[in-house]
Amino acid sequence: MTPERPATTAPEMHWSRWGVPEREAPLPEAAHALVDAFLGTRDTPAVAEEAVALSVPLAGALLDGLRELVGAEHVHVDPATRLRRTRGKSTPDLLRLRAGDGTDSPDAVVRPGSHDEVAAVLAWAAEHRVAVVPFGGGTSVVGGLQARREGYAGVVSLDLLRLDRLLAVDDVSMTATLEPGLRGPQAEALLAAHGLTLGHFPQSFEHATIGGFAATRSSGQASSGYGRFDALVLGLRVATPVGELVLDRGPATAAGPDLRQVLLGSEGALGVITSVTVRVRPVPDTRLHERWRFGSFAEGTAALRALAQSGTTPTVLRLSDETETAVNLATPDQVGGESAGGCLVVVGHEGTLAAVAARRTACAAVLAEAGGTLLGEDHAWERGRYDGPYLRDALLDVGVLVETLETVTWWSRLHEVYDAVRAALTGSLGEAALVLCHVSHVYETGASLYFTVASARGDDPLARWQEAKRAASDAMLAHGGSITHHHAVGRDHRPWLEQEVGPVGVRMLRALKAELDPAGVLNPGILVP
């Protein structure tokens, strides 16, 4: 087939906030009153865009060289373009930008138009010792875009925007080959024209890219049904400073180590993914979300475990703990006729009408047996599924410190990790801090825990959060959890990676890095300890 391009242009995100202006909203009045009562509020607006201090733009021979590689129109040094590729969208990232600190900005933004141009930029960067930061949607929340600057002649953001084609559809094998710069909605629209879906819907879906999903081992809200992104990827093409890597020999082989699983999660530190072959599914003709209630988080996790181990998993499965359930019900549009207390579960099914009916019956039997009560159909969760980050901006505007973190562990240690992380967070931020948690990804052997934390801002919110994050991360590792279930390592989790994979694991990563990126120009300071 002829490669296909998206019909719509991807919107650029706000420089100091998540998402697009049309979707911004101040904190609802009721929520504002609630937050004010618990944590206190005050106006903490961002500085003006013009007031943000950026790095010195690329100039001279380096800039000329880059322009020659991809064409002058695809190299940008203006402040607006560079600012919008400065760090990612974690709360620390936003706090720094809101305070006017844009010193981690790239010195230039380059937009190659092909695999070969990506390769040429990498060769140029290696030759001139320029750090290269691959850029997809800019949605990192782990400092994945904050490369080390010291020791480099410059830092360039390698924006993959122009690599935005659907290259191939194989409707016999049910695979599609996508370029890395495609945003989630663009990829879905291109696939939908073929009657297909990828089924990958993380909260960052509207802005994140195919390449980013692969490079960070993203998980989506429907991963219980469709699988994590690393399970969807069957083939990869990667540009590295030492040459091209193509892995495309079939769904599974026994031909040695699975090198796809080395590039998945490589966060731009080992190479730049220039195409991804993924498993696709028919667009579901039926979607059904229901709400269940359990008496406690312990009852709820037992029910989710039973479901995960029953062999029948729904497409979407999400359990809020008591606090998150209470807070969600406290927002005006979600209060229903439901009895207060307990824990809310959202169960979603997608597929053919018959498949949804069969899976719904099977899941409902397990959930009822585990003590759950069906509350009815859910619309609120699906409607608001991508809105969390907008709410965060509204809270940051009124002086509330709010952030999320997540982990994964075995079922047998889930409550130990849950308790330890909560204790670490309130130990660091004070008992007044609000800690919400949900389980959103289940496996037969374990599950993720996703925490949302809100606390008073204090005098130095950045330092305050960094201390809390450190305590929570230490707790995760001390109790058998991973430093991250689906947010990647970046710069922020790097100090814990040696605890996660051990010193020999770190040596393996360093050896791979040295082999594929001998000049050390690929996203330096990210991932590899």
Next chain:
Amino acid sequence: MTPERPATTAPEMHWSRWGVPEREAPLPEAAHALVDAFLGTRDTPAVAEEAVALSVPLAGALLDGLRELVGAEHVHVDPATRLRRTRGKSTPDLLRLRAGDGTDSPDAVVRPGSHDEVAAVLAWAAEHRVAVVPFGGGTSVVGGLQARREGYAGVVSLDLLRLDRLLAVDDVSMTATLEPGLRGPQAEALLAAHGLTLGHFPQSFEHATIGGFAATRSSGQASSGYGRFDALVLGLRVATPVGELVLDRGPATAAGPDLRQVLLGSEGALGVITSVTVRVRPVPDTRLHERWRFGSFAEGTAALRALAQSGTTPTVLRLSDETETAVNLATPDQVGGESAGGCLVVVGHEGTLAAVAARRTACAAVLAEAGGTLLGEDHAWERGRYDGPYLRDALLDVGVLVETLETVTWWSRLHEVYDAVRAALTGSLGEAALVLCHVSHVYETGASLYFTVASARGDDPLARWQEAKRAASDAMLAHGGSITHHHAVGRDHRPWLEQEVGPVGVRMLRALKAELDPAGVLNPGILVP
């Protein structure tokens, strides 16, 4: 829990044949007549065991040093023990031994009793430049035990027999931690005492080990239902010459590259796996195997694809092509009331009675819709599922060259690869060669092809087979297949690995090897090109 050891000792295999003497049988008379008519037969017995030429046994300071590490009683230099760890069980391996060539024998066999002793042997080997060949069940069919001898002070077989404990069961998370030396039946017996099963039943099941399954990315006959072994592994402990590697942080993480997937398939070339944490399932209370018939291999593969893409896969799924179907029906115990011609499918379901009933109904609907005819319950396949290699020995005894090979590719290329491999085999071995094929592992996006080849022996059967194998392997790679779906790389597939993963992929493997095994003593000549 206290670690548990198996109640039974693992039987040692015959030095020049598969399996144990009790199960040996001459070719049935009807089969003998058939083979004689098509290919011709003649007696081609093996030489006497005493006539096999072995390497020079380890002696002197090296032997003393090894004895000090693990105890003299755990170091063996007698010919019988060394001969039984000489190469694996491919037809070329058997042909060489039957002809009296045991020159690839290890110079000593060492049996460490713990992770620490394994680590000590590796350190000793690195210091003295002794090649170490990790040994599990000795079932390799790709030359995985035939290490390079040149440049080494000796070659030692690291027999993992004594690492045979079930270390832990977590019946909340449904995981078990097993040592690598456990044979398939031993592991299943230990787990069965806890009401659990691993569900991994490759044809080598009776002799192969947990460590071998992991190190070679084994797939089993029930992998459609339970998953490939690399999908069952959640945690690993590995001894390397540079230290211990422990990966155990949960079912799935986003903490960088998945290093488990580097050690899975590492074939003893990067480290020695000393424990494996695997997903387990309840012992099924129901098992049902049925036979279906399709008009042709093309109809059959279309049906299997429909099943794999329907979201409802049986536990066992196996489709024989026209030739394999005809040959199977030609053996006396399998002729039934079934109409001749077409292609046979075996469909197996395991689980609770209700789950089996539900899956059976769902699968039957897909198979019937795809044009299949249900023939009835199957008993023959399950009864004979581990017998193939015994039949091979009986054929080798009467001068028939017989061997298997396998690949995997996308559904859209399956028939192209099928035709190309068959053409390569008959092109090399002549039109009289019998080429059977079955599909035994299906994925949503592709499937495996497993070929059994029988031909006249010729004057130099080894060279004759090597030429055919080379032609078939070239055909696999030229048409988009992998060099192996579930037999690993070893020494035999190594020449094709660069085509499979490309020069950059090879650089990654070499860099990992150099980092983890700087002295190059781990299974040299295996896997890494």
